[in-house]
Amino acid sequence: MRYTAALFKSKVARPIPQEPVPFQEILPLKLKPAVSGKGDRTSEVCCLQEMSVMLACFKKNEFSQQLCSKEIDSFQKCYTGHLATKKVKKDKEAKGVLTPGEKQLSSKQVNTLLKKFPNFK
């Protein structure tokens, strides 16, 4: 019967200390002219402040809505406004349209920007 070397190997082998491979710069380092869309998903929690105020009011007034109409109004206004801005933003991002002065950019917007100003050497 023949045994392969692999069978003789002990299961808890002591790691042999290896020399770290030194980094050699063969080609000049440079970044890609595009980004992937992985980091695009942002948390869309909105109106937390208004919500907690409204819920506190509900608790205080035994969940009757007439006494909290001001809080409810402000919460719903905030939410509808959030939905509207989200829609506009989504449309713009999908097209890759750039709005001057905007700081948070989607991957598509970043890509259009990078394409417009390529990094020549």
Added chain:
Amino acid sequence: MATIKTLFNKCQILKSKTPLLSTFIQQNGMSQYPTYYINPIYKKDALEALIKSGEDQNLKHIPTRAALNNQTCSTAHDDLVNLFVNYVMKDGLKPLARDLVAQSFESVKRLQLEKYHKCQSEEEKAKIELNPKTIFYTAINNCKPILHLTPIKRGGVRYQVPVPLTDKKSEFLSMKWLIAAAKEKDSTVRFHLQLARELIDAANNTGRVIKRKQDLHRQCEANRAYAHYRWS
């Protein structure tokens, strides 16, 4: 030859004279209408408002879809009631659903009139709303929830997270609850009568449906610590 010719002419007469919509350039999924067709404006006052604002000039060259068979310009017609009828409907029995809603409106009127005539003073009488449609509208409005709970999984644990509702969704929930409450009854009580009672109760901000809404809000309040988990 002559017979062929006359036959041929007859064929031409048989052909349709009205303009056909047959050649659609842009397909819109399974829809029969292309994407640029607008929905009909079948209410007279809506149309008047449109003409007053001058926006009808923009629609001059844009074709409209045909009005649906449950849409009319009659004053008895109401969009929200129509929607409610559709929610009451089971197995496509629309005439039955429509009848039930109409009967429950009648019961609302009867119940309110009974109350009205039992009142002694004029002040009490003035407080009672007699129009079933107004009662219906206030009932729907009073039953609309603002938040609801949705399960969201974070780190292997399911959290019940309070999430705001859109207007359409809350309207749907309020109608659904009203119908569900009306169906929860003894077998001796008729649906339309129970629905009428629920509508009146809800319009007065009391009753089972209002309680259900408040319970939901109470739960949301208890789970408010998880509110930041939501992503939509």
Added chain:
Amino acid sequence: MLKTVFNVIKTKHIQTNQGLQCLGPFTTQACKFSNTSQLCHSEKQTHEEKQNISKAMKAYLDRAREHDEFMNEQNQEYQLGKRHLANMMGESPETFTQHDVDNAIEYLFPSGLFEKKARPMMKPPEEVFPQRKAAEFDETGRPHHFLFYTGKASFYQVLHDTVQHIVDLNRFEDAMIRKGMRPDKDQKINLSGYQWIDKDSLEAKLVETIGDKDYESFVQAFERLCSLPYSYKVKDFIMEYRKPLMSQTKAHDAPKPQYDENGRAFVTTYECLRKSARGDVTIRSPGTGKISINGEDITYFDLLQCREQVIFPLLFTNMINKVDIEANVEGGGSSGQAGAIRWGIAWGLRSFLDQETIEKMRLAGLLTRDYRTRERKKPGQQGARRKFTWKKR
């Protein structure tokens, strides 16, 4: 005689296929076909300076000649077939138009095929075979067009023109601002009711194939041009690439009412269709609001919704007690019959109303015919959309 015509058509079809086959492989980028006039012109030149001709040009000339011969042959056959057809139909071959040809073919070879393109047809060869581009380069092989090497010369030419217009208009606007003038508001370009021509017609117009992205940039460029305040100066250029959504006269020209023996005006609308219901509606004016459907009054319909539908157009136009309605319907259910009558009444009422009310009726969706029908059941499914319950085994 019938047989001969059929043979003509049949052979034409076969040759069509052959023709397409022999032409197919040569549609490469560098060489494109031309029309006859250019061919003759270049042929003369070939005799004069034989050594100066490029290989591409030579190949092109050969193919162009072949194509022209083929088209000539097809044309002759078409003319012959047309004469035969005219004789069969007992009409003069000289005055026999393409419209008559189409009608004759439809009459002689009735086809139940759903797809219109698959039905028998006889069209002039210019319509059957796709248009070819003329030579885009001279004898030495040098292209005429400066955008030739983009591969889509005409398409990029259109974009180029658009941008040129944008630059010109911007310059013009600057000059006007310096003079202190403002754009004329009355002349502002009104694009409502029009849309950009779709991709296929743009391709046909340019005789080039373009991609989806290209079409998108075409629309974007034109929208940019339209958004400029002085865009009305290039209206003709813009309108070349737009098509109307609807011709308004279609809904508005109503037939003149006829008069019966009592002197009452009446209009009859035939072919009122909805779902499977078919009917005709007669409107008599002046009347007292009498409605008769298949000899009965409005109680012909048991359902309230159907009754509502029947009086909808009358209610909408305030004609409820001013006209009499007589309707005959058959087929379909009550909802379909009511819908058919509704359309018939609305369509017929146009003859008794002014333009403004007709436009209102159009916006209310009364004059549009409802072509929606039941969606068919699909094999392997329970219904139109519903699938069978999934079972693992």
